[in-house]
Amino acid sequence: MKRVLIIGSGISGLTCAIETAKNGDNAILVSPYPSERSQSVLAAGGINAVLPNCDAEDSVALHIKETINIGCKIAGNKTVTALCKDAPKIIKWLESIGVVFTRDSNGNVARRAFGGLSRKRTIYAGASTGKQIVTALVQEARKWECKGNIYRMLGLVFYSALICDGVCYGALFHSEKSKKLVPVYADAVVFATGGQNRIFGKTTGSVLCDGYAAGKLFTQGAKLKNLEFIQYHPTTIETPHKRMLITEGARGDGGRLYYMDKGQRVYFMEEKYGKTGNLMSRDIVSKCVYDAPSQVFLDISFLGKKKIKENLSEVYDLCNEYLGLDVTKESIPISPSVHFFMGGLAVDIRHRTNIKNMYAVGECASIYHGANRLGGNSLLAAINSGKVAAMSISEEVRSENTPDFSGYIKDQCDIIKRYLESKSTFSAVYIQNSISQIMNKNLGILRTGENLIKGIESIDYYLSECNKIKFDSENSTYQGYSLSAMLTLARAILSCAENRKETRGAHIRSDYPQTLDIYEKCSIISYNSGKYDITYESEDEI
Amino acid sequence: MIITIKRQRDATSTPYWQSFRCDTNPNMTVSALLDKLNYTDDLYDINGNAAPRIHWECSCLQKMCGACAMVINGIPGLACATFLRNIKEDKLTLEPLSKFPVVADLIVDRSIIENNLHKAQAYLGKYRKPRMKDFPQLYSVAKCLKCGLCLEVCPNYIKGENFFGAFFANDMYLLSQQSADRNDKLKKEYAKHFASGCSKSLSCVNVCPMGIDTLASMAKMNRLGKR
Numbered sequence: 001m002k003r004v005l006i007i008g009s010g011i012s013g014l015t016c017a018i019e020t021a022k023n024g025d026n027a028i029l030v031s032p033y034p035s036e037r038s039q040s041v042l043a044a045g046g047i048n049a050v051l052p053n054c055d056a057e058d059s060v061a062l063h064i065k066e067t068i069n070i071g072c073k074i075a076g077n078k079t080v081t082a083l084c085k086d087a088p089k090i091i092k093w094l095e096s097i098g099v100v101f102t103r104d105s106n107g108n109v110a111r112r113a114f115g116g117l118s119r120k121r122t123i124y125a126g127a128s129t130g131k132q133i134v135t136a137l138v139q140e141a142r143k144w145e146c147k148g149n150i151y152r153m154l155g156l157v158f159y160s161a162l163i164c165d166g167v168c169y170g171a172l173f174h175s176e177k178s179k180k181l182v183p184v185y186a187d188a189v190v191f192a193t194g195g196q197n198r199i200f201g202k203t204t205g206s207v208l209c210d211g212y213a214a215g216k217l218f219t220q221g222a223k224l225k226n227l228e229f230i231q232y233h234p235t236t237i238e239t240p241h242k243r244m245l246i247t248e249g250a251r252g253d254g255g256r257l258y259y260m261d262k263g264q265r266v267y268f269m270e271e272k273y274g275k276t277g278n279l280m281s282r283d284i285v286s287k288c289v290y291d292a293p294s295q296v297f298l299d300i301s302f303l304g305k306k307k308i309k310e311n312l313s314e315v316y317d318l319c320n321e322y323l324g325l326d327v328t329k330e331s332i333p334i335s336p337s338v339h340f341f342m343g344g345l346a347v348d349i350r351h352r353t354n355i356k357n358m359y360a361v362g363e364c365a366s367i368y369h370g371a372n373r374l375g376g377n378s379l380l381a382a383i384n385s386g387k388v389a390a391m392s393i394s395e396e397v398r399s400e401n402t403p404d405f406s407g408y409i410k411d412q413c414d415i416i417k418r419y420l421e422s423k424s425t426f427s428a429v430y431i432q433n434s435i436s437q438i439m440n441k442n443l444g445i446l447r448t449g450e451n452l453i454k455g456i457e458s459i460d461y462y463l464s465e466c467n468k469i470k471f472d473s474e475n476s477t478y479q480g481y482s483l484s485a486m487l488t489l490a491r492a493i494l495s496c497a498e499n500r501k502e503t504r505g506a507h508i509r510s511d512y513p514q515t516l517d518i519y520e521k522c523s524i525i526s527y528n529s530g531k532y533d534i535t536y537e538s539e540d541e542i
Numbered sequence: 543m544i545i546t547i548k549r550q551r552d553a554t555s556t557p558y559w560q561s562f563r564c565d566t567n568p569n570m571t572v573s574a575l576l577d578k579l580n581y582t583d584d585l586y587d588i589n590g591n592a593a594p595r596i597h598w599e600c601s602c603l604q605k606m607c608g609a610c611a612m613v614i615n616g617i618p619g620l621a622c623a624t625f626l627r628n629i630k631e632d633k634l635t636l637e638p639l640s641k642f643p644v645v646a647d648l649i650v651d652r653s654i655i656e657n658n659l660h661k662a663q664a665y666l667g668k669y670r671k672p673r674m675k676d677f678p679q680l681y682s683v684a685k686c687l688k689c690g691l692c693l694e695v696c697p698n699y700i701k702g703e704n705f706f707g708a709f710f711a712n713d714m715y716l717l718s719q720q721s722a723d724r725n726d727k728l729k730k731e732y733a734k735h736f737a738s739g740c741s742k743s744l745s746c747v748n749v750c751p752m753g754i755d756t757l758a759s760m761a762k763m764n765r766l767g768k769r
Binding site: 033034036037038039041042095096097098100102103107125126128131132135136139140142143145146154177206207208239240241242244318321322425427429430433472474475476 | 664666
């Protein structure tokens with residue numbers, strides 16, 4: 001029986017824990033907060049799968065083709081095939097654990113249209129699919145917790161991996177309560193720590209997803225992949241404290257985008273791309289909204305109050321509460337915002353990183369999506385990756401004895417002690433805010449080499465300074481120690497974007513507007529003593 | 543605006559009150575206000591004394607995760623969904639939820655919620671497809687944030703005792719409607735930890751940020767119990 005450490009308890013972490021337990025192994029599920037606080041609960045629109053009652057001429061082959069094409073041909077054939085083939089089984093499993101999917105008139109799970117899909121293939125639960133899945137997974141995980149196969153540890157934030165000679169033996173965590181570092185050893189370690197939202201400040205995601213784990217692991221030798229591909233969701237709303245997502249399901253159910261010109265509505269997506277223009281892939285819609293001459297609106301009012309309340313009640317509530325706007329009568333002012341990270345820890349088809357016994361799942365892993373993610377594929381990838389990683393681990397041979405990490409742990413405890421002893425009133429949040437300003441200014445929807453180099457120079461300056469600064473110890477210790485790794489990750493993202501001198505999917509370079517065959521591969525970046533090395537590889541060969 | 547916060551350095555230290563002055567606008571939420579206070583260069587209280595940054599919990603900032611539940615001007619609510627335009631006076635008082643142990647300032651330890659569900663072995667077992675007419679209530683109930691607001695307002699809920707509160711009734715309803723083989727066990731747990739202790743004040747229904755109709759869940763559970 002193996003001992004599997006899973007870091008992060010959103011959808012991919014929960015799935016991995018459940019599958020680990022089902023395989024007869026023991027899962028230790030570590031997170032700072034309960035699953036209900038994870039970013040997974042924000043996933044709105046749905047999950048793609050080709051079911052037996054699918055649209056005419058839909059097929060798993062078409063799902064594969066569309067995933068690869070929307071990803072601009074750099075996702076692997078083998079990896080995407082594995083993902084899409086498993087999708088129908090995943091829906092069946094989710095139903096069997098009690099996910100309350102929306103039903104059609106025959107009582108079957110309902111399907112809706114989604115961005116970039118040629119067929120109605122997105123299974124959904126109103127406009128809170130992620131939350132509904134989390135609820136069911138928490139209940140299912142509880143069953144295994146009661147049986148003793150899953151053990152949860154709360155209140156711990158990731159500090160570093162315990163790696164020796166290219167093998168991972170566990171991880172160190174920081175307890176904000178005891179202010180101490182806690183080591184947890186395991187036969188395999190799975191990272192399920194989500195995307196890199198906080199690096200960009202106000203996004204559609206959770207403030208808890210900050211990319212620290214990916215950044216720290218990068219400095220410890222893990223390779224990262226496709227960092228330059230950051231998905232902007234075309235329909236988000238601005239509020240005083242964050243950007244909020246208006247689900248693609250709103251356009252899937254018929255919502256139309258327009259701007260005003262001389263008192264007339266211009267349905268620019270339909271004019272450019274025809275009837276289904278509003279549901280083009282997210283990179284295309286975001287760029288068109290970005291290029292629009294005036295404020296863009298999303299109109300769903302004509303769907304009628306009944307349909308909106310039934311299918312899009314969360315959109316109604318969100319706009320009513322945060323914008324004071326009645327979507328059954330008025331259009332929603334929208335603009336694109338950072339939403340999803342196609343890049344992350346480089347993994348192979350079995351979700352193994354380049355470090356032995358270290359795995360990555362969910363949004364913190366980079367696989368399946370290429371240069372642009374198909375709407376409805378992120379929940380699918382989160383669940384599939386959790387299952388695949390658990391299965392891979394169960395098939396691996398156990399490593400020999402754990403080496404002695406006591407020297408390393410003592411050094412790290414001393415570092416934490418120094419943070420706690422600081423009398424400075426300088427808040428680490430200032431540098432965090434500077435990172436997001438640099439990233440938004442120099443790595444927006446439209447990129448240039450000049451701006452990217454400026455961004456790299458600014459981040460390099462903060463990197464050279466941040467370890468010299470003493471931070472306010474009254475703030476969370478985590479905020480202080482996480483900065484250096486977040487800056488390193490930001491530097492890696494900018495480097496990948498600068499190095500890819502072409503336009504592909506979500507990576508749009510105004511100075512290199514063409515898509516080039518020489519770049520039809522994934523970027524892999526590695527870190528060695530302050531040096532960033534980028535290579536290009538095929539996803540199926542990683 | 544003057545903001546008065548019940549502070550507590552850590553789980554074992556003595557609580558104290560501290561007031562701050564802050565420029566606000568009506569469209570700010572309480573969470574935006576807390577961010578503004580924390581991100582000022584140096585934080586000073588109303589008497590000009592240097593103050594430690596304010597500890598509070600947040601994740602989604604849009605009423606979908608329940609992290610920022612606290613007591614706002616005496617009323618339990620989510621900081622991210624409470625707008626200053628709805629605060630009647632020019633004073634704002636923030637306190638941690640009182641029915642959970644304080645971790646620091648406005649952060650409390652709500653692990654008892656999950657512990658009680660674990661104690662009651664609240665899981666599904668074999669799946670049974672529910673009736674179509676039950677889907678809207680099941681969907682609504684599955685949105686429970688486990689934020690603890692229903693326990694904060696409940697006159698019957700006392701921590702550590704046998705009565706688990708409204709979230710528990712809703713979870714038992716969600717599970718029993720979909721379980722083919724654990725109904726009896728789930729009903730017994732519902733009777734033991736909820737039905738026998740609820741005095742039906744229904745304050746939980748009014749305070750729930752997701753608008754979950756606990757009374758409807760109770761009605762269904764009671765009907766199941768009689769079958």
